[in-house]
Amino acid sequence: MEDYAQPSAANLGGEIMKSRLLPQPMPPYIVEFPDVIGRIQQTGAFHGSPHGRPNHVILNEYLPGQGIMPHEDGPSYHPVVATLSLGSHAVFHYYAYKAGDGAQEGQETTAAMNGQGRPIDPAPVASVLLEPRSLIITTGALYVNHLHGIDEVEEDAFPAPGAAPGPSPAIANVGRLGSDATRRVVQDGGILRREARYSLTCRDVARVMSAAGLAVGLRR
Template sequence: MVRFAWRDGAKIEDGDEAHRRLQYWGGQVAEKTNVLVSEPLPQFLVEYPALVQRIAATGAFANSKHGKPNHCLVNEYEPGQGIMPHNDGSAYFPAVATLSLGSAILLDIFEYQDESTPTTPAFSILQEPRSLLITHGSAYQQYLHGIAARDLDTAEDLNKVINRDMLTNPELRTALHLQRDRRLSMTFRDVERVAPRLF
């Protein structure tokens, strides 16, 4: 899957202030209107390995307008890069499925209190390579998520991980530190408002 991420001819844009590379698959959401100007999803997402159908089969998008994701945002994180605590906004049905490829990563979860950025995570989720994390409902709407900009997670950072007993890699379960490497994040969402196609 990683080899498809930056395929020839794909749109590559600098992300936020950290200059992460990102791509939009399925179109782009207009910032002012929250409407998706849609494009077809790449065939490898809908045919083999049919990721969209597999994600829809979890039931997380059963109550969304389209019943499945219609948009995928791909972010590349190099060691030392992160993203500030944020929520995904009102353009999307309140569910997101995140496929994590490459390096393991700590996703920090923050309680949303006001517009100020919280400084200490309430807890963290360790996302293993090739893992799928689905966030929906109150977990999607009432918490912020972010990734600290560092290339090494220490024992103190790992102490906040709440899913150690669910990890499949025994080395990660007992790790005292986590050295980061390149990671790709594929976030699947359903943008409920879609502009009609003109042709």
């Protein structure tokens, strides 16, 4: 959707041009203290990635009411993404494409389409509540043939048990939430208001422009 209230973003570790990383030094808070990259590396999630650790981080700021439309992260990255949430919670939805080959003539065109017009099943395959200071690692089929997104809402509403199903689907990680208060709201029904959220989306860009390649690129 073009009218999605997009977060403000900054690239850390360099810009990606034509699927290659044009590297830049990471800021100290990423590689020194609290050493986000080193600590993500310790999870083992990047053992099989080209550089064994993330080499690129997108810092996003979401104000209440901002989200990110369902999308795939694409093939420039090794298919593992570690997302650190800071500040506010968010509800992260994973979506599947609708069965079939994609858009057909005369088919309804809705927001539930990706950029190529491939229809997306609007019912998430899974929804996860991302708590502040939590890390979620997305890989496998959820990376390569699913989409993910965050609704652009100012609050997330959770229906009370037995109530008519609300707009929020079941939260897959309800049993693993760190905050008892948050778990009660999700289980018993209630509202979590979004505050400002800062996310660090950490990935490994397989192809990195070398200094030599860069010099050639600059001479052109």
